[in-house]
Amino acid sequence: MPPSAVAPHPLDDISLGLIVVIRERLLKAQAAGKKVYRLESGDPNFSVAPHILEAVDKAGAAGKTHYIPNSGIPELRKALAEKAVRKNGLAGVTDEDIFLTNGAMHALYVAFGALLSPGDEVILPDPMWTEVGENIRLAGGVTVGVPLKAANDFEYDPAEIEAAITPRTVAIFLNTPQNPTGAVLSEQTLREIADIARRHDLWLVSDEAYEDVIYEPHKHQSIGSLVPLEQSEKVISIFSFSKSYAMPGLRTGYIVTKSPLLRDRIPKLLRCTINGVNSLAQWAALAAVTGDQSQLAQMVSEYVERRDALVSALSTIDGVRPFTPRGAFYVWADLDPAIYERLGVTDAADLSDKLAAIGIGSAPGVAFGTTCDDAIRFAYSCATPMVKEGAEALKKALTDPDVLHGRKSA
């Protein structure tokens, strides 16, 4: 809470993030030499591919360390426009429709900042990666959550989206593959959502940060590829290099939009927030998007191995109902409240707290929304042996209160 003498400020309603708090705790334990399982946050453990690192070296040696064009270096904007057309099916996208940002996180900040006026409502899934709602609120917007349900494979329900529309609704936000549930929206659902947006004249903000982290037989589809040409000016597509190329520390993402209004507004926000993404990171991104893509398939096959280890460990536990993710790298598990009493905890947040105390990272449902208190998320983006060992430790902690409460080792 802010000091009482200080006038309310929009930032006072923004948290520092529950997952960040858990992460700091585990990092501290790790630094003190304790065994930890980093199942709390989504940071791909893989090394950046050599050709991407070489591009950084080369650009640095060539003196490409000066101010760069605000919306991105021309070479990268061109490559990304081609990628958006070829891979995402976003018809007619040109260099001018691409805006480089400091990761997809900053893309969300910029997109909502450029789009929203105070009081504008945005419909979003509940649960949802917290920072989406925070960025909507930072821009003065109001979040309207639509619950995702296990019975529906955590797909965003078009009928419920339509029912949530009010005269103040400006945009529908969607995320596929989804964090935290690992759900993937089918083409049919995407078409229905696009149709709702068209009929109600709403914007579509599509977060596709996990477009490449998807498991057979599921396929990623960009909603922007399914809308008629006249609607494409009301679509904002957001992408990231963090997950596709395991380079989250290089902080590179981008917005694709054909909206003339946003083409005017976005560069202003970019200029005033970053004045261009780090030049070396952009040369790295160019090498990533134009170079050898084989690392991706290797990463995905390792993610499958980790996913299966975690899901099979969790599936054996009474009162824990994991959803097998179809994309991204998180296992979302609904919890039967009976498990709290059995384990001697008050709720999922308390359970997550106790797990952190014995070195097992997680994120409780409450970190992601208002309708998912009885759920917990485990990330499997840390190294495969850590995920496998962590899954076993988790199984013991969730079945034996003595292990969970640190009276017996896992």
Ligand SMILES: Cc1ncc(COP(=O)(O)O)c(C=O)c1O
């Ligand atoms: C759904 C979603 N969107 C966007 C991001 C932001 O990614 P970055 O800023 O690293 O590109 C994340 C990160 O975890 C995410 O889960």
